[in-house]
Amino acid sequence: MSAHAPADGYYVPHGSYWPIIGSIALFLIAIGFANYLHDLANAQYIALLGVALLLVMIVGWFGSVIHESTHGFYNTQVDKSFRWGMGWFIFSEVMFFAAFFGALFYVRTFSVPWLGGAGDEVSTQAMLWPYFDAVWPLVYPPSDAHTLSQTAFDIPKATVPAWGLPALNTAILLSSGVTITWSHWGLLDKNRLQFIAGLFATVALGILFLSIQAYEYGHAIHELNLTLNSGVYGSLFYMLTGFHGLHVTLGALILTVVFFRALFGHFSEHQHFAFEAAAWYWHFVDVVWLGLFIFVYWL
C-alpha cells in the first residue's frame, strides 16, 4: 500500500513493538537501580541494559515517526495532536519542578524559621537545638550549630554566590533562547544558513552552560565542601540545579538531533514540528533556570 495523501484522514498507526520494548526497558532500569541501592552485585548493569534498551526504543520509535512524517502520512490534525501532546508534557515537567520549588519555599518560609524559634508560642528551638541560627542560605544545619567537631553533615565553607558563574550561565542560557528564535526566523524566511547556524549556536551555548555548571559543581563539592549532605540547603541546591541540568542535557540532545535533521533537509517553513517542540522545550529549561537563579542563587 502506498503512502496516503495527507487529506486521507487521521493517521492511525498499525501495531508497534516499540512501546512494549520501552516498558521492559523501564522495568530493567527500576529493578536494576533499586537492587543497586541495596548492593546486589552487578545490579547496575541491569539498569544500564535498561537505559540502552530505552535508547534503542527512542531511536526506533522516533525513527518510525520521522519516516511517517517525511512520507506524508500526517495531516495537519496529526500535527496538532503532537503539539497538544508536547505542550502538556512540558506542563507536567513544570509541575515536577514545582514540587521542588514548593519544598524550597516551604523550607525558607516555614521550617527553617520555625526551627529558629519563629512563630507564636512555639518552643521547637528551645526543645531541640537552642543554638541554631535561622539564616538563609543555611550553612550550619540545626543539629550541628556550634558543634562542628562532631558534625554529621558536610559543613560548607560558603555557598555559591549568584553574581559569578551563575550570572554568566544565566546570560548564556538567555542568549541561547535568542539564538533558537533567530534560527526559527531563519527557517520561516527560508534562510537555511541562519536556520542551521542558529541551531548550532544554541547547542553550543547549551554545552557551554553544562560545562560551566559541571565546573561549578566540582568547585562547590571539592573546594566549598557543599554537598547533598550539607543539610537542606545543599539538598535543595543540588536537586534543583541537578534536575535542571538533566533537562538541559536532554534539551541539548533533542536540539542536536534536530540540527542533524536540519542538515538532512527534513524541515520546511511549513512543516517543522520537531524543531518547534525542541524550541519549546528549550524555552522551558530557560524559564526554570531563571526561577533557579532568582530563588536559589540570588535572593
Next chain:
Amino acid sequence: MSHATTASHDDLHAAPPRGLSRWLFTTNHKDIGTLYLLFSLLMFLVGGTMALVVRAELFQPGLQFVDPLFFNQMTTMHALIMIFGAVMPAFTGLANWLIPMMIGAPDMALPRMNNWSFWILPFAFTLLLSTLFMEGGAPAGGWTMYAPLSVQGPPSIDFLILAIHMMGISSIMGAINVIATILNLRAPGVTLMKMPLFVWTWLITAYLLIAVMPVLAGVVTMTLTDRHFGTSFFDAAGGGDPILFQHIFWFFGHPEVYILILPAFGIISQIIPTFARKPLFGYSSMVYATASIAFLSFIVWAHHMFTVGMPVAGQLFFMYSTMLIAVPTGVKVFNWVATMWRGAMTFETPMLFAIAFVFLFTIGGFSGLMLAIAPADYQYHDTYFVVAHFHYVLVPGAVFSIMAAAYFWLPKWTGHQYNETLGKIHFWLSAISVNITFFPQHFLGLAGMPRRIPDYSLQFAGFNEISSVGAFLFGLSQLLFVYIVIKTIRGGEPATAQVWEGARGLEWTVPSPAPYHTFATAPDNKAMSAAGMLPAAEAGH
C-alpha cells in the same frame, strides 16, 4: 508502506491481528481499553484479597492470623493496589473504549503512546507485588508513605518509589492522550458543550493528572534521596521537615481523590438520563461544577493534616476551602435527582448501581464534611471514621460507578446482553454487603478505634465482627460479577445498536459489538441527530 496505513475505509473491515501480538503491539483504543479493564479487574481481586486478610484479622480482638507487620503490609498494599491498580486503570480503560466513540474520533490521538501507557502498568505492579517476598517485607507505613517511616523503612520502599515513577509515567501519558484526543479529534459538530458528561469529566481529570502526578514523582524522589543520597528534605536536624512530605504529598493526594471520582460522576451522568428517559438536568452547571471541584481540589490539601500542628490561620483556610467543595458537589447530586424527577424510570442493573451511587456517595460526602471541620477532626483523625468515610466514596462511589459502567456498556463492547437477573442479584448483594462492611466503621471511629492497628479493645468487638462478615460477603459477591462478565463475553442474547431504549450518544449509533474501527470518517447527520447532537432544524425534523 506495507507496515502502515491510515484508518481508511479498507481498515474498517480489517480484522484485528490474531494471537498474543495483537495485545502486545496494539494501537487500537478498544483493545487497549479492554486490556486496561481486565488488568483493573485482576488488581481489584488481588487488592480485595488483601482487604479480606485485614478484615479476617479484625474479626476478633487479639492477634489471630497474621503478625502486626504483615497486617500493616496488607493495609498499605491494599490501598496502593486499589488506587493505582484497580480504580485508575478502570477509568482509563473506560476512557479508551468510550471517548473516541463518544466524540466521533477514529481512535485516540496518539495510539502508540496509548499502548505504552498501558503496558507500563503490568511491569510496575510486578515490581510492587514482588516486595511482598522481600527481606523486611512489603511497604508497611501506609500508602501515604509519610516521612520519617518511609525514609527509615525497609528496601521495599525503594521498589515502591520506582514502581510509583512507572505508574506516574503511565498516567501522565494516558492523560496527555485524553486531552489531545478530546481537544483535537472531536468530529465536526461535536462542540465542547455538546460532549457527553463522561468526556467532560475525563478532560478535567486528565488535567488533574498531569498537574499532580509529577508532584508525586517529585516527593517520592525526595524520599529516595533522603534514604540514599544524604539529603535532608524531611529531616529537621538538617533544616528540613517531615511535615514537608505531608504538604507535598497531599498537594498530589487531594486532587488524586478527584481523579478517582470525577470520571465516576461522568458515568453516573450518562446512566441516569438513559434510564430516566430524560436529558440530563443542568448540563452546563454539571460542567462548571466539575471544573470548580477540580480547581478547589488544589487548595484544600492540608485538611489531611489538621492534627500536625499547623498555624490556626492555616487550619481555618483549609477548613473553609474544603467545605466550599460541598457546593459544586451538591449541585451535582441535585442535578442527578432532578434528572430522575418525573422521569419514566426503569431499574436495570446499571441504573440500580447509579442510584446506589447517588445515595451512598452522598453519605461519604457528608462524613467528609464532618471531617473537614478542623476542631471535630481532632477527634476523628486516624480513626475508623476516616476509613468509613473514604471507603464510602471509593467503594459504593468509584467502584459502583465502574460496575455500573461495565453493565451499561458491556452489550456495546461484547454484542451480548448480560443476564439481568444475575446482574440484579450481584447489585443487591453488593449494595447490602458494602453497607454492612462500612457503616459500622463510622461508629467504631466515633468511639475511638484507631485505623491501621491489628488489635483493638474489647468494646469494639461487635461492630468489627459485623464489618468483617460484610466484607467477606462483598468479596464473594464480586466473584459473581466476574462470572457475569465472562459469561457475557462468551455469549448471550444479541444486543441492538442502541442497547437501551433511552440511550443517546454516538457510541449507540454504531453496531454492537462495536466494530474494530469506528468513525474512520466523521459521523453523518443521521448519526449526529440520533446522538442528539444536531439542532432539530438541521436534523430535518
